[in-house]
Amino acid sequence: MKKLLFIISVLFFYGCNTNPDYKANLELAKKWVQVFENGDIELWKEIMSEDLRDQAPLYGMGEVDYATSQQIAEFYINSYTDVKFNDPMWLPGIDTGTMTLDGSVRAYGVWTGKSKSTGRTFTLPSYHNFDFADGKIVYTGEYFDATGMVNSVGPVDRKVVVATLEVKKGKYEEVQALLDSEDGLPTTRAYQGCSHLEAFFNEETNKFFIIEYWDSFESWQNYFDWRLNDDPSKIAEKISPFLVGGSNGLVPHTNNISYKFY
Missing domain, CATH: 3.30.70.100 (Alpha-Beta Plaits)
Structure with missing residues (x-):
């Protein structure tokens, strides 16, 4: 009987700490990475909700809407090549109110790439988080030194x-x-x-x-x-x-x- 109660409690705990949407949401988040690795703005449009809110990494921009987020994505795609998200660590997000997994996705990794205009390279540790609704990314936050990256790959001489x-x-x-x-x-x-x-x-x-x-x-x-x-x-x-x-x-x-x- 004790063994049965233990098994039931484990199953209950596991059930409260899994989310049936997480796997599909994780694939969407990985597609977001592919947007920049492959320079595919059409994929960005496919996976992003038009109700998107994006915590932009550029200094002073704050939270932006779908149109502005698309412009930022196009800037990165048009400006950099050989882009790679290295050593990604994908983690499930937690509802801080209930302390249960809510289907959101978090990621840590290191971006590398090269400026198309100067040929200079960058290495950029970053953190990202994603929320989802109706099979689309509805919120994303990018946390890295975007201004420092742009300056680091700029021309040696101006x-x-x-x-x-x-x-x-x-x-x-x-x-x-x-x-x-x-x-x-x-x-x-x-x-x-x-x-x-x-x-x-x-x-x-x-x-x-x-x-x-x-x-x-x-x-x-x-x-x-x-x-x-x-x-x-x-x-x-x-x-x-x-x-x-x-x-x-x-x-x-x-x-x-x-x-x-x-």
Whole structure:
């Protein structure tokens, strides 16, 4: 009788600590890994719920929706190759209220891969968790140093151009509006050879500082010549009246050397 009660108690404990959905959910989580190993965005669309909430790894992004999560996935697929999730440890998730397995999946592993643009490699320990509904992934969290990874595989050298615009007193808003317009800095960023652009305004000096990364200084020169001579928007001419000294209020600093990322 005691043996029978023991067996029943073991079976009861086992039954409370298994989940019939876990095996199928685990396969979905493994398919999520395959998305990045195989560069398969169609598989991502197949397994992700449109109600998805994704705790993104990029600094400051927080929890994002389906569309933004897809953009992040496409960024990784388009930017990296030879991607592998090494030594994965797959674990069942637990409902912290009942302390029973709830069908969710957790994973630890090490991502490795190579930047398509620079050829530099990365090794990245990570943790992931997945929740499921109706045969789809409805929640996922990625926890790793995404910003550090992007920086680590970036170019060893960057061609940096720093442009300053000295603005007349009281004309900040006019210049800001022109820079923010579709013909302004968004066009600069989209120009062939420009890989990064950021800008800010210093109130003490009344100057805009525009920091640009280019594939080469020749690419920047081609862009600058186009802005001055062939740009149909004529935005340089529109900005000039708001600058101290007119067109001389724009000063580009090029041929910078000894770039380092610290």
